[in-house]
Amino acid sequence: MPEGHSVHRITRQFARNFVGRRVSLSSPQGRFAAGAAQLDGHVMTDARAVGKQMFLEFDNGLWLRVHLGMYGAWDFAGDIIMDATIASSNGRMGQTNQRGTDLSAGSDTRSDTAGDTGGGSLPGPVLDSAGENSLHSIGAPRRTRVRMAEQEREIDQLETFPPEPVGQVRVRLLTDTVSADLRGPTACEVLDPAQVDAVMNRLGPDPQLDDTPEAEQRFVDTVRKKPTRIGLLLMDQSVVSGIGNVYRAELLFRARINPHAPGKSLSEESLRALWRDWAHLLAIGVATGQMMTMDDLGADAYVLAMKNRADRHWVYKREGLPCRVCGTHITLEEMGARKLYYCPSCQA
Incomplete structure (x- = not known):
């Protein structure tokens, strides 16, 4: 199951590539057709992560809530701009005391008793044996396909856009340059602001x-x-x-x-x-x-x-x-x- 760091990274990709843009929503597999129709054609205005859940707000006041659960994953495709503020040159993270994701750089937080795990001065991109470290993708937009779940990796270079949906895609979000396909989530639903507040207030x-x-x-x-x-x-x-x-x-x-x-x-x-x-x-x-x-x-x-x-x-x-x-x-x-x-x- 994707843990909190993965969901924050995914949400930052939505903030970087979708917020402020008009988005087409569809449900290629058909299971989320009614929900997609409520949000289709609206501008995404916010992207938030709280723990393992993410919330995408649209200009009609409705939100898309997603919990990836054990098997969920997002595939981003197109001219993806990786979030360069995920890791700055000194490895420090942006933080906020609001219920949202701040993309600005700020001070890091660390335990007074824990040893140095490399967070103070991160070296350059390092790929693991499965090619899973998206730092190598940070930079100028590239027409590519990236899988983001518990781990993340670049799947392939993209020849045509938008790509054909692959597998059981619950919902597709599409702008003129980037698509995001969701597969296998535990939760995918449209909520109004009061419902979003109720969900967030139940979280630690x-x-x-x-x-x-x-x-x-x-x-x-x-x-x-x-x-x-x-x-x-x-x-x-x-x-x-x-x-x-x-x-x-x-x-x-x-x-x-x-x-x-x-x-x-x-x-x-x-x-x-x-x-x-x-x-x-x-x-x-x-x-x-x-x-x-x-x-x-x-x-x-x-x-x-x-x-x-x-x-x-x-x-x-x-x-x-x-x-x-x-x-x-x-x-x-x-x-x-x-x-x-x-x-x-x-x-x-």
Whole structure:
């Protein structure tokens, strides 16, 4: 399932290529024909991401809400302008305390206790073994096709525009230069402003949108009230937005927190550090397109990790392998119907 960094990156592509333009909407597979007709021919006026959900506003006051879920993906095609502000030369991210995406550069956020994961000074484009790092696509418009989901990659150069829909396309958004095809979402619906507010208000804080002390306190207070295990709370989008299976495992290991610990058993200090580290890792994910969670990497090790997912994480998908810190074998079990990875020694 795409985690928060992916949805923010996708939303920024809509902000870069669609906001301010008149958009044609259709449903090639037919399942969203009525919804597409409500938005067809209107100007897109806003693109927002909150955690794993995205919201596209049109000038008739209606919104398109999309949740990619486990299998959803967007294919962008045409003269795509990649969002050059996703990663500036110093790797710093734009942020805002509003419920939207600010495309301006700003200061980065990071944990006071986490080590340097490369977010302070990102090197140039690095492609992993699957060719998945969209930094190589940032720059002048190119007629191409780009897949954006949990990972993202350039599929091919485009010969004709618009391309024929491929597969079961739920909805196509089309301008005179760019198309975006949505496949396999969990949710795709048209909402009015009151309905959008109701959905957003049910979601927990997202540090890409609001990294204020108030947002941090909301997270801390919510967790400390609950007897639920922290490994489940981090995946609860009403507690905190955007965290999925990878970030859950990595955040808890970096904090040396047992995933089975009840939320109310954790100290306020440890939860504040957890929030700050989530803000830090999320910013790196938005900047690079990769869930880079390793600490204290030199330039060569950073490039190696960006090229190979196996070198990018502390515990995720490392079951049975020795912990990078203590040598104890990493444990795999199920929690909340998802795979949970942790070190039984470091996180005892």
